Amino acid sequence: MNLSPKIENFVLHCGEMGSRWGFNRTIGQMVGLLVINEHPLTANQIAEALKISRGNVSMGIKELQSWQLVKVHHVPGDRKEYYAPNGTIWDLANKVFEERRKREIDPTLTLLRDQILDSANSPEEKYAQEQMQSIHDLLETVTKWSAELQRLTPEQLQSLMKLGSSVSKVIDLKDKLLKKSQITEVCHA
Amino acid sequence: MNLSPKIENFVLHCGEMGSRWGFNRTIGQMVGLLVINEHPLTANQIAEALKISRGNVSMGIKELQSWQLVKVHHVPGDRKEYYAPNGTIWDLANKVFEERRKREIDPTLTLLRDQILDSANSPEEKYAQEQMQSIHDLLETVTKWSAELQRLTPEQLQSLMKLGSSVSKVIDLKDKLLKKSQITEVCHA
DNA sequence: TTTAACTTTCAATAATTACTGAACGTTTAG
DNA sequence: CTAAACGTTCAGTAATTATTGAAAGTTAAA
Numbered sequence: 001m002n003l004s005p006k007i008e009n010f011v012l013h014c015g016e017m018g019s020r021w022g023f024n025r026t027i028g029q030m031v032g033l034l035v036i037n038e039h040p041l042t043a044n045q046i047a048e049a050l051k052i053s054r055g056n057v058s059m060g061i062k063e064l065q066s067w068q069l070v071k072v073h074h075v076p077g078d079r080k081e082y083y084a085p086n087g088t089i090w091d092l093a094n095k096v097f098e099e100r101r102k103r104e105i106d107p108t109l110t111l112l113r114d115q116i117l118d119s120a121n122s123p124e125e126k127y128a129q130e131q132m133q134s135i136h137d138l139l140e141t142v143t144k145w146s147a148e149l150q151r152l153t154p155e156q157l158q159s160l161m162k163l164g165s166s167v168s169k170v171i172d173l174k175d176k177l178l179k180k181s182q183i184t185e186v187c188h189a
Numbered sequence: 190m191n192l193s194p195k196i197e198n199f200v201l202h203c204g205e206m207g208s209r210w211g212f213n214r215t216i217g218q219m220v221g222l223l224v225i226n227e228h229p230l231t232a233n234q235i236a237e238a239l240k241i242s243r244g245n246v247s248m249g250i251k252e253l254q255s256w257q258l259v260k261v262h263h264v265p266g267d268r269k270e271y272y273a274p275n276g277t278i279w280d281l282a283n284k285v286f287e288e289r290r291k292r293e294i295d296p297t298l299t300l301l302r303d304q305i306l307d308s309a310n311s312p313e314e315k316y317a318q319e320q321m322q323s324i325h326d327l328l329e330t331v332t333k334w335s336a337e338l339q340r341l342t343p344e345q346l347q348s349l350m351k352l353g354s355s356v357s358k359v360i361d362l363k364d365k366l367l368k369k370s371q372i373t374e375v376c377h378a
Numbered sequence: 379t380t381t382a383a384c385t386t387t388c389a390a391t392a393a394t395t396a397c398t399g400a401a402c403g404t405t406t407a408g
Numbered sequence: 409c410t411a412a413a414c415g416t417t418c419a420g421t422a423a424t425t426a427t428t429g430a431a432a433g434t435t436a437a438a
Contacts, residue, residue, distance in 0.1 A: 006304060007317050013300050020293045024426065035324075038316040043385075053428050058386055079384055079435075089323040093331075104209045111202050115195060127227040128196050134278040135224075141346050142282075145338070157330050213396065232415075242398045247416055268405070268414055 003049060007036055011050070022100055023067075026052055027060045031069060035089070040073045040082035068095050090154045101146060105139050112136040192238060196225055200239070211289055212256075215241055216249045220258060224278070229262045229271035257284050279343045290335060294328050301325040 003011065011032040018028020029050050034041065041049075043057045050057075061083060064070045069092055073082040085092055112132050120126040149157075192200065200221040207217020218239050223230065230238075232246045239246075250272060253259045258281055262271040274281055301321050309315040338346070 004311065004314060006307060006314060010300070010304065010317065010321065013297065017293065017297055020289075026426075036317045036320055038313070055386075055388090055429065056427055059427090062386085081385080089320065089327055093327055100209075104206065108202065108206055111199070115199060118195060122193065124227065125193060125195060128199065128225045131225055131278065132199065137347070138278055138282055138343065141343065145346065149334070154327065154330065157334065158326070215396075244399065244416075244418090245397055248397085251416085270415080 010036055021096060022103070023063065026050065026056060027063055030057070030060050030064065031085075031092075034070060034083060034085050035092070040084035042080045042082055044080075046083070067099050094150055097146065097150065101143065105143060109136065109139050109143070112139070199225055210285060211292070212252065215239065215245060216252055219246070219249050219253065220274075220281075223259060223272060223274050224281070229273035231269045231271055233269075235272070256288050283339055286335065286339065290332065294332060298325065298328050298332070301328070 011029050014032025015025040015029035018025045018031075021028060023031075030046060033046060033049055043054065043061065046052075046060075047054050047057045061070060069086055070083050071086040073084055075082060086095070112135060115132050116129065116136060120129045200218050203221025204214040204218035207214045207220075210217060212220075219235060222235060222238055232243060232250065235241075236243050236246045250259060258275055259272050260275040262273055264271065275284070301324060304321050305318065305325060309318045
């Protein structure tokens with residue numbers, strides 16, 4: 001496993017970004033390495049390429065599996081495991097997005113739901129309740145929207161972007177349509 | 190500064206989530222404390238409430254200012270600085286979102302743009318280039334979309350959600366409209 | 379059943395990140 | 409000018425997180 005400078009550069013960058021994306025440097029490098037290589041790699045190849053211990057690779061793969069970012073291949077007559085990205089770039093990004101939502105938003109949503117049920121028994125708590133309600137509403141909106149957007153294919157998103165339209169224009173259109181049921185009929189026809 | 194159990198609970202939770210939101214535990218607690226209190230707080234009040242050193246508060250405030258999440262108030266005839274959230278919950282979330290985009294996406298986009306300009310000089314590099322192109326396109330799409338969504342007010346977003354419509358339906362509608370210019374005319378009228 | 383080729387685990391340790399508190403800087407009132 | 413009341417900085421240290429490598433676990437061929 002000797003990486004060309006260009007590829008090494010990319011892998012190192014993934015390492016630097018790793019912690020910002022939700023994992024650590026080594027795991028970031030592993031993702032970069034697997035994504036940039038056309039063929040699946042063995043744990044030993046990964047360890048050699050990144051100059052890290054075999055045990056560290058094992059732990060990293062485990063973590064990546066918990067994010068559902070890698071899948072394992074087997075070659076007949078070969079006991080080694082071969083690791084590859086679990087899907088397209090788009091699939092991986094979706095998985096990261098989803099997992100981060102679970103870690104960054106869901107626990108807070110749960111807490112806020114509980115807190116909001118409780119009644120306030122002082123002016124400060126009254127204000128606190130209101131703020132918690134705002135945060136709750138915000139997070140719920142974000143959650144619903146991210147689910148909507150994840151449902152779209154990259155092609156749908158990109159073609160929409162390329163039309164040069166802004167989302168708010170689309171929303172305005174929709175509002176107009178809703179106010180004119182006869183036109184909505186036509187549109188659905 | 191004696192926090193009621195409910196409020197303390199919320200602040201501690203913000204601390205636990207802090208690192209997942211892009212800062213550390215203490216800074217997460219500071220955000221929670223400022224958001225949940227109706228009135229601005231002094232550095233000493235924050236230190237006392239969170240049981241941390243005065244110096245730590247100073248560093249935390251500095252960090253929060255770099256995220257543009259707090260603003261400073263002054264009371265005439267009082268030398269102390271009073272800290273408060275810099276905007277509504279929605280504003281704060283937008284700022285965090287924006288800042289994280291800068292840290293998590295922009296550097297990678299810059300790197301990929303450079304790498305893609307370079308020509309590949311081996312089959313591995315050819316594949317690597319293609320993958321980098323995919324990542325680049327994905328990140329650019331995400332960036333554009335997040336800009337679009339940030340332009341909307343919370344009311345616009347929430348009212349749209351409440352209509353029970355899915356984004357893909359809206360997009361389908363738009364496609365239909367584009368294919369029937371005469372109807373588009375009517376809609377714009 | 380033994381051995382070889384692999385993977386996983388985890389205690390020890392290295393690396394990184396966060397926090398404290400004392401020293402210093404600044405402003406204003408007396 | 410001095411002292412009091414505040415904010416900032418940063419070297420030292422504490423806390424947390426990541427990594428190694430040796431030991432243990434697993435599997436399958438001989």
